[in-house]
Amino acid sequence: MRILVIGAAGRTGRHVLDQGVARGHAITAFARDGAAPTGVAGLRAVVKGDAARAEDLRAAVREQDAVLCAVGGSAIARALIEVMPEAGVRRLVMTSSRSVTATRPRLAVGLAWLRFRAVYADLARAEGMLQASGLDWRIVRAVMLVDGPAAGAVHIDRAADATGGDWRLTRADYARTLLDVAEDDTARQSELGVGGPARGRGPARRAR
Numbered sequence: 001m002r003i004l005v006i007g008a009a010g011r012t013g014r015h016v017l018d019q020g021v022a023r024g025h026a027i028t029a030f031a032r033d034g035a036a037p038t039g040v041a042g043l044r045a046v047v048k049g050d051a052a053r054a055e056d057l058r059a060a061v062r063e064q065d066a067v068l069c070a071v072g073g074s075a076i077a078r079a080l081i082e083v084m085p086e087a088g089v090r091r092l093v094m095t096s097s098r099s100v101t102a103t104r105p106r107l108a109v110g111l112a113w114l115r116f117r118a119v120y121a122d123l124a125r126a127e128g129m130l131q132a133s134g135l136d137w138r139i140v141r142a143v144m145l146v147d148g149p150a151a152g153a154v155h156i157d158r159a160a161d162a163t164g165g166d167w168r169l170t171r172a173d174y175a176r177t178l179l180d181v182a183e184d185d186t187a188r189q190s191e192l193g194v195g196g197p198a199r200g201r202g203p204a205r206r207a208r
């Protein structure tokens, strides 16, 4: 697939670039610092720009099969919703946070909302915009992202307020799930929560 990766210089974005190239995709890296992703071999292209600006995105989305956002937010969602239909590109994988829709464990979710209210409110706005967009959106809500070696498995919840799995997820495993979702022809207009593999509570689902 031809995939435009937004947030390509970020910690998750770098994993998406590496894994996407390894899977044989034609990956275009989009980053505010155009020099940041240059260490990744095998990229189709690197585009420098601000993903919150439609004019920066317009040329980059042309001739892509999908856009994968390794960074969330309503300003980016708004710009993509403007330029993707113009370019005839429909598939959009968007990063979000599990806390946006989670209701349990009540205390942990409440404390997280107290601390990150503005971030979660903006991600909720982004989700609502995508759901009303008519695009082939896929929302992937992550628990707390950490660095470290990939587990090679994740826990996936389909119910929006479910809170299964470990509350920590490596960025490498999250990147793998984002790519799985981008590739999945059956995942049109879907949302899922992703956590680390549950510890001692039965088998976790492999990301792929």
Ligand SMILES: NC(=O)c1ccc[n+]([C@@H]2O[C@H](COP(=O)([O-])OP(=O)(O)OC[C@H]3O[C@@H](n4cnc5c(N)ncnc54)[C@H](OP(=O)(O)O)[C@@H]3O)[C@@H](O)[C@H]2O)c1
Pocket: 006, 007, 008, 009, 010, 011, 012, 013, 030, 031, 032, 033, 049, 050, 051, 052, 070, 071, 072, 073, 076, 095, 096, 097, 098, 141, 142, 143, 144, 145, 146, 171
């Ligand atoms: N951290 C968590 O525990 C957690 C949990 C759930 C979900 N998330 C979501 O997961 C995302 C990825 O996490 P991460 O830790 O990998 O993030 P990260 O390392 O901070 O990377 C985010 C990247 O996005 C880029 N970016 C931000 N706004 C942009 C814009 N307007 N145009 C182009 N690029 C832009 C940043 O670019 P610059 O380098 O130019 O700033 C940065 O390279 C987060 O953005 C958050 O929405 C995080």
